[in-house]
Amino acid sequence: MADTMQAGDGQTRRDFIYLAAAAMGGVGAASALWPFIHSLNPAADTLALASIEVDLAPIATGQAIKAMWRGKPVFIRNRTPEEIESARKVPMSELIDPQTDQDRVKAGKENWLILVGVCTHLGCIPLGTSSGEPRGDYGGWFCPCHGSHYDTAGRIRKGPAPLNLHVPEYAFISDTRVKVG
Amino acid sequence: MRRLRNLIAAGVLSVAGLTAGAQAAGDVAVPPAQEWAHGGVNSFLSFFKGYDYAAVQRGFQVYKEVCAACHSMHLLHYRNLHDVGFNEEEVKAIAASVEVTDGPNDQGEMFTRPGLPADKFKSPFANKQAAAAANGGKAPPDLSLIVKARSHFEDYVYAILTGYEEAPADAHIPPGGNYNKYFPGHAIAMPMPLFENGVTFTDGTKATVPQMAHDVVTFLAWAAEPKLEERRRVGIMAITFLVVFAGIMYAAKRRVWADAH
Amino acid sequence: MAHAPQSNFNNPVVNWIDQRLPIITMMNKEYGSFPTPRNFNSLWNFGAIAMVVLATMILSGVVLAMHYTNNTALAFDSVERIMRDVNWGWMIRYIHANGASMFFIAVYIHIFRGVYYGSYKAPRELIWIFGVIILLLMMGTAFMGYVLPWGQMSFWGATVITNLFSAIPVVGEHIVTLLWGGFSVDNPTLNRFFALHFLLPFVLIAVVFLHVAALHITGSNNPLGVEPKGPQDTLPFHPYYTTKDLFGAVLFLIIFAAFVFFAPNYLGHPDNYIPADPLVTPAHIVPEWYFLPFYAILRSITFSITLPFTDVVLIPAKLGGVIGMFGSIAILFVLPWLDTSPVRSSRFRPIFKWWVLLWLVPAFLVLGYVGGKPAEQPYVLLGQIATVMYFVFFLALPIIGRIEKPLPLPASIAKPVLGGGSVATGATAQVMEKA
Numbered sequence: 001m002a003d004t005m006q007a008g009d010g011q012t013r014r015d016f017i018y019l020a021a022a023a024m025g026g027v028g029a030a031s032a033l034w035p036f037i038h039s040l041n042p043a044a045d046t047l048a049l050a051s052i053e054v055d056l057a058p059i060a061t062g063q064a065i066k067a068m069w070r071g072k073p074v075f076i077r078n079r080t081p082e083e084i085e086s087a088r089k090v091p092m093s094e095l096i097d098p099q100t101d102q103d104r105v106k107a108g109k110e111n112w113l114i115l116v117g118v119c120t121h122l123g124c125i126p127l128g129t130s131s132g133e134p135r136g137d138y139g140g141w142f143c144p145c146h147g148s149h150y151d152t153a154g155r156i157r158k159g160p161a162p163l164n165l166h167v168p169e170y171a172f173i174s175d176t177r178v179k180v181g
Numbered sequence: 182m183r184r185l186r187n188l189i190a191a192g193v194l195s196v197a198g199l200t201a202g203a204q205a206a207g208d209v210a211v212p213p214a215q216e217w218a219h220g221g222v223n224s225f226l227s228f229f230k231g232y233d234y235a236a237v238q239r240g241f242q243v244y245k246e247v248c249a250a251c252h253s254m255h256l257l258h259y260r261n262l263h264d265v266g267f268n269e270e271e272v273k274a275i276a277a278s279v280e281v282t283d284g285p286n287d288q289g290e291m292f293t294r295p296g297l298p299a300d301k302f303k304s305p306f307a308n309k310q311a312a313a314a315a316n317g318g319k320a321p322p323d324l325s326l327i328v329k330a331r332s333h334f335e336d337y338v339y340a341i342l343t344g345y346e347e348a349p350a351d352a353h354i355p356p357g358g359n360y361n362k363y364f365p366g367h368a369i370a371m372p373m374p375l376f377e378n379g380v381t382f383t384d385g386t387k388a389t390v391p392q393m394a395h396d397v398v399t400f401l402a403w404a405a406e407p408k409l410e411e412r413r414r415v416g417i418m419a420i421t422f423l424v425v426f427a428g429i430m431y432a433a434k435r436r437v438w439a440d441a442h
Numbered sequence: 443m444a445h446a447p448q449s450n451f452n453n454p455v456v457n458w459i460d461q462r463l464p465i466i467t468m469m470n471k472e473y474g475s476f477p478t479p480r481n482f483n484s485l486w487n488f489g490a491i492a493m494v495v496l497a498t499m500i501l502s503g504v505v506l507a508m509h510y511t512n513n514t515a516l517a518f519d520s521v522e523r524i525m526r527d528v529n530w531g532w533m534i535r536y537i538h539a540n541g542a543s544m545f546f547i548a549v550y551i552h553i554f555r556g557v558y559y560g561s562y563k564a565p566r567e568l569i570w571i572f573g574v575i576i577l578l579l580m581m582g583t584a585f586m587g588y589v590l591p592w593g594q595m596s597f598w599g600a601t602v603i604t605n606l607f608s609a610i611p612v613v614g615e616h617i618v619t620l621l622w623g624g625f626s627v628d629n630p631t632l633n634r635f636f637a638l639h640f641l642l643p644f645v646l647i648a649v650v651f652l653h654v655a656a657l658h659i660t661g662s663n664n665p666l667g668v669e670p671k672g673p674q675d676t677l678p679f680h681p682y683y684t685t686k687d688l689f690g691a692v693l694f695l696i697i698f699a700a701f702v703f704f705a706p707n708y709l710g711h712p713d714n715y716i717p718a719d720p721l722v723t724p725a726h727i728v729p730e731w732y733f734l735p736f737y738a739i740l741r742s743i744t745f746s747i748t749l750p751f752t753d754v755v756l757i758p759a760k761l762g763g764v765i766g767m768f769g770s771i772a773i774l775f776v777l778p779w780l781d782t783s784p785v786r787s788s789r790f791r792p793i794f795k796w797w798v799l800l801w802l803v804p805a806f807l808v809l810g811y812v813g814g815k816p817a818e819q820p821y822v823l824l825g826q827i828a829t830v831m832y833f834v835f836f837l838a839l840p841i842i843g844r845i846e847k848p849l850p851l852p853a854s855i856a857k858p859v860l861g862g863g864s865v866a867t868g869a870t871a872q873v874m875e876k877a
Contacts, residue, residue, distance in 0.1 A: 021433040024426045025688075031422075035530035036505050043509075044527040048260050048299040225705045256522050322716075326522070329707060330715035365725070405715075408525070408532040415533065416703025423696045430689040437681045441480065 051181030053173065056112070064129040066117060069180050073117035074168060075129050075141070076178070079152060083139065084110055087153035094157075097164045101153040104167050114180065115154040116168050119143040121161035126150060141165070209365050212333045212340035217399065222406040223334050228417060231410040232403050237265040239382050240400025243393050246380045248324065251316060251371075253304035256325035257404055260298040265403060272298050279303040317357050319370050328398070328405040335398050337363065342394040345373040472658050477676035478683050479664035481855050485555040486662070487690030492548040493650070494691045495541055495698070500643055502538040503587075510590065512636045514629045517592035518717040536706040542584050543709045544698045546732035549577065557777075558798055560786030561663040567778040569660070572653040574774045576646060581733070583642040586635040588730060589627075593714030598727050600627045600635070606740070609761040626720065667786030668851055675855035726816060734813030735806050739832065740767040741817050742825035766829065773836050780836050782843030790849040793842050797835065805831035 054067045054076060064077035079087075087101040105113055119126050121143065127133040128141035128150075136142030136149035138157045143150075148159030155164040170180045218236065220227025241262065244254070259276035267275065276296040281303060284291035296303065306312035312320035322330075331337045340363035348360035348367075358368035375390045375397075382388055386396075403409075449460035449467060460466045509528050511520035524531035553573070556562055562570035589600045604621045608614040623630030661670065670676045677683070701708065709731060713724045729737050743762035746755045757765065773780075781794075788795035805828045812825035 017429065017433045017436055021426075021429045021685075024422075024429055028422060028426060035533055036501060038529045039505055039531055039534055040508065041529055043523070043529060043531070044260075045258070045299070045523065046527075048258065223705065223707050225700075225708070228704065256519065256526065261526075326715040330712050332712050334712075412532060412536075412703055412706070416699065419699045419703060420696060423692055423699060427689065427692045427696065430685065430692050434685040434689045437685045441677055441682060 051179055053177055053179050055177055057176040061111070063131065066129050067180070069116075069168065073125055073129075074180055075113070075115045075117040075154070075165070077113045077115075077129070079111045079113055081111075083152040086139065087151055087155075090151065090155075096156045097162065099153075099155060099164055104153050104155075104164070106172065109172060112178070113152075113154060114168065114170050114178065116166040117141075118166070119145065119148055119161055120156065120163040120165065121146055121148055121159070126165070209367070210340075210344075210362050212336040212363050215336050215339050215395070217335055217402070219399070219402065219409060221335055222328055222402050222409060228413055230413070232265070233399060234266045235384065236396045236399040237403045238267070238400075239384065239386060239393075240396035240398070240403075241265070242382065243375075243380055243397040244324070244400055247374055247393075248397065249302075249305060251305055251312075251321040252324045253306070253312075253321075254302045254325045254404060255304055255323055257302045258298070259296060259300055259302065261407065263298075264407060265400075269298075276300060317370060321371065324401055324404070326405045328402045330405075335402050338401060339394050339398045341369070342375055342398070343391060472679075473684070474678065474680045476658065476679040477661065477670065477673070478679045479662055479670055479855055480675060480677045480682075481664050481666060482662075482683070482686070483665050484690060485551065485558075486664075487687055487694075488548050488552040488555065490687035491691050491694045492545060492552055494694070495545045495548055496643070496646070496650070499538060499541045499545060500647075502534045502541065503640075503643065505534055506538055507636075507640060510636075512590075512633055514592060514632055514718070517590060517632060521591045533702065536702045538587075540698065540701045540706060540709060542587065542730070543701070543732060544694070545580065546584070548694065549580065550732070553577070554803075557802070558788050558795075559663055559665060560667055560781070560783075560788070560791075562778045563781065563786050564778070565660045566657070566663060569653060569656045570778055571775060572649055572656060574771065576649050576653060577774075578771060579642055579646045579649060583639060583646065584730065584732070586639040586642070588714075589632065589635045590639060591714060592632065592718045594716045594718055594722075594724050595711050595714040595727070597627060597718035597720065598723055599729060600631065602727060603729075604631075606764050606767075609758070609764040611761070628720075663786060664855060665787060666789065666852055666855055668855060671854040671856075728814055731810070731814070734811075735809035735832075736767050736770060736813075738809040738813035738825045739770050739829045740764065741813070742766070742822065742829040744822060744826075770829075770832060773833065777836065777839075780839040782840050783846060783848065785848040785851065790851055791846060792849065793846040794839075797838070797842060801831060802835040804828075805835065 050070060052067060052069050052074075054065075054074075056076070056078070059065055059076065059078045061078050062080045062083075064075055066073040066075060068074075084101065092098045092100070102110075117125055117129065122145065124143050124145035126136075126141035126143040126148070128135040134142045136158075138149050138151035140150040140152045140154060140157075142148070143159065143161065146160050148161035149157050150161075150165055151157050153164075154167070156162070168180050170178055172178050217224075218230065218233035220230040224230075244252075259272055262272045262275060263269070276298050279296040279300075280293045281296045281300050282291050283294050286292055306315060306320075309320050328334050328338055333340070341361060344361045344363040346360055346362050348354050352360055352367055354360050354368045358370060359372050360367055361369040375393045377390060378388050379393065380388050386392060406412075449457050449464065451457045451460060451466065456466055506524065509520065509524045509531065511517055521535065524535050526532075528534075556570065556573065585599070585603060589596045604618055604627065607617045607621060610617060619625070621631070622628065623634060664670075711728060711730075716724075728734075740763040743759055743766050745762070746759045747757040747762060748755050783791060783794065785791050788798060808824060808828040809832065812821045812828065815821040
């Protein structure tokens with residue numbers, strides 16, 4: 001077809017129109033597709049439920065609970081002074097993902113360790129929250145799926161997990177209530 | 182060909198018009214058309230119109246203080262009030278003013294707590310049966326979609342709210358019923374809901390019955406079609422794009438066909 | 443095939459694939475160089491437009507299915523959650539709801555074109571039959587889809603339409619119970635309708651494939667109804683008809699978008715924004731507009747047919763209506779054999795042309811009008827007249843084929859197109875040979 005047309009102005013204009021049509025078609029198809037993809041992202045009601053409040057009063061020292069947040073467990077542990085101390089005296093050089101215990105808790109509330117209870121390896125729930133569950137070699141948590149050991153600050157110490165247990169965004173509303181998210 | 186095309190167009194249009202026509206049937210007075218800042222949820226030629234949010238906010242106050250005693254709006258959440266201009270603190274305060282039932286807690290018991298923005302509008306009755314029992318056997322309809330769920334849309338709801346009259350002598354209104362000019366059959370179970378100064382608007386607007394009816398219907402229109410403005414905005418963009426694209430496709434098609442004739 | 447076909451593409455990857463599975467050669471043959479009559483008018487756009495709408499329906503439908511909850515207690519609210527909370531959900535849902543109407547508009551015009559230009563005639567009868575099957579699948583899919591939001595019209599539409607089957611003698615009641623999975627339209631019904639609503643479009647695609655495959659064996663009909671005689675009568679499908687179809691599709695999308703963005707509820711019914719209530723029937727049950735003509739035929743059989751001069755009922759009114767309604771579509775299957783004229787296009791059929799435009803089209807439009815009206819006079823009578831007209835259109839075709847004197851046919855497509863003059867100029871009166 002192209003070779004049956006004479007070259008020159010007509011040729012350029014024709015190429016421009018084809019190019020413009022193809023470009024507009026592409027842009028149109030892509031922008032029409034985006035809403036369908038974006039609809040799979042969290043909806044407004046899902047986002048609205050993205051924070052929870054937890055009552056801390058029933059958690060005795062040395063105990064921990066699990067709360068549901070965004071469909072995942074959050075570990076809330078009331079640490080003993082010994083647990084805090086053992087977490088704080090570990091030298092940074094020994095850690096796989098170096099981070100101080102102070103960075104993982106709120107000042108003045110050092111006993112409260114709040115973590116997303118999802119192993120950073122492949123997403124299993126580590127054991128060690130309920131009493132009687134194995135807490136691993138470092139007294140924190142132990143992931144049974146592939147053997148990751150976390151310490152009393154929730155930091156990865158041994159096993160395949162690359163990162164410390166994630167600390168969610170949270171704030172204390174009062175001495176006995178915390179808002180996660 | 183041209184004639185044929187016109188015939189087809191006329192056919193399609195007349196068939197399409199039927200559904201709208203069918204809705205208008207009935208022996209009741211047709212609700213007069215009112216002026217709406219947003220043009221109406223089903224209005225076609227309101228490309229650039231949006232809600233009057235001052236009216237929506239006043240309408241919410243009317244709903245809360247008058248309608249909510251009997252009518253639920255279970256598809257709305259308190260968080261939705263952000264979209265009509267209430268700020269975060271106001272939304273929290275409005276939500277916290279109701280007690281919602283939550284649970285079960287760790288003891289397996291239901292408990293109440295102050296409402297949160299993520300909660301649904303609290304319904305006045307626990308369930309449909311309770312609503313019916315408390316209202317002479319007929320549950321007041323949920324208002325979340327009422328504007329879209331009645332033919333004549335906003336105009337109908339406005340007409341009902343302002344259509345209470347002395348029953349004519351020949352009207353048969355059963356006990357417990359009320360005469361309404363625009364209600365199918367005229368005998369409506371709902372007593373006249375709006376009275377002069379029935380609410381005190383926080384923005385100082387005088388609370389006449391037409392004013393309150395207008396405001397609450399604007400609120401209900403927003404509740405039924407909250408995405409109206411986004412819809413029209415995207416529509417303008419989409420159709421502008423398609424018209425330009427059609428022009429370019431026409432030019433491309435002409436070019437291609439230039440050597441075929 | 444014993445040996446790999448010759449492929450000759452510049453791109454080595456394309457070449458490699460094509461030698462093993464010649465899909466690119468096939469696509470090129472069917473949609474690239476495919477010889478297509480050069481004289482299509484804009485009515486020939488609607489097949490491609492219908493395909494575009496079908497693709498849109500499947501894309502939006504799959505996304506909606508990811509958000510929809512298939513349970514009578516939750517379905518209505520889950521649709522409203524899509525409208526309110528899901529990102530762009532309102533648009534996707536309005537596209538899907540209005541897309542059904544757009545699909546029927548495109549397909550009804552497509553069918554009209556087939557009738558007007560005799561596209562159903564030999565050798566294209568099978569294409570037509572696949573088309574009627576597509577129409578039936580569309581109707582079933584649209585009907586079940588309308589039930590899913592579980593509004594008042596969903597529920598009562600499902601109740602009324604499934605009850606049609608109770609008209610079947612002896613086994614009718616059992617069939618209805620089987621359809622419902624219970625003693626009324628309820629959760630099991632909704633569940634199976636959802637499953638079928640998801641499945642049938644893919645069956646539909648398969649039949650569309652057959653429809654197009656059969657079309658590509660015979661080649662397309664055209665406004666003159668004479669077969670292409672040689673290369674001067676055809677053009678390669680690409681770029682001529684790809685650009686033309688795309689242009690037509692974009693124009694159609696403008697109308698589609700106007701409905702979605704500015705009148706999304708215009709073709710719907712307010713009652714479907716009321717959650718289903720098995721205890722209250724809406725005052726006027728009206729199907730969606732695209733079913734109205736068939737609904738009118740159903741309702742126009744208001745009388746029982748008895749053995750002449752006795753009171754013995756042969757066909758009760760209810761069964762008569764059902765037979766009429768299904769018959770109105772079933773008769774389409776035999777249209778290629780009812781129409782005995784050897785000439786295809788209405789342009790050369792002086793009687794048939796007006797028989798379509800002034801008899802069939804008005805009958806269909808009146809049926810659509812009556813279908814949306816309450817079942818009272820004068821609509822019942824009007825519907826009965828239009829029903830008779832509809833069936834008489836088909837039944838009179840053998841007679842018309844005999845008495846009609848067709849106009850002289852052009853010698854070829856290229857002649858009138860290139861000549862630009864009257865189609866009859868210089869053409870000898872000859873009747874198209876059946877081939």
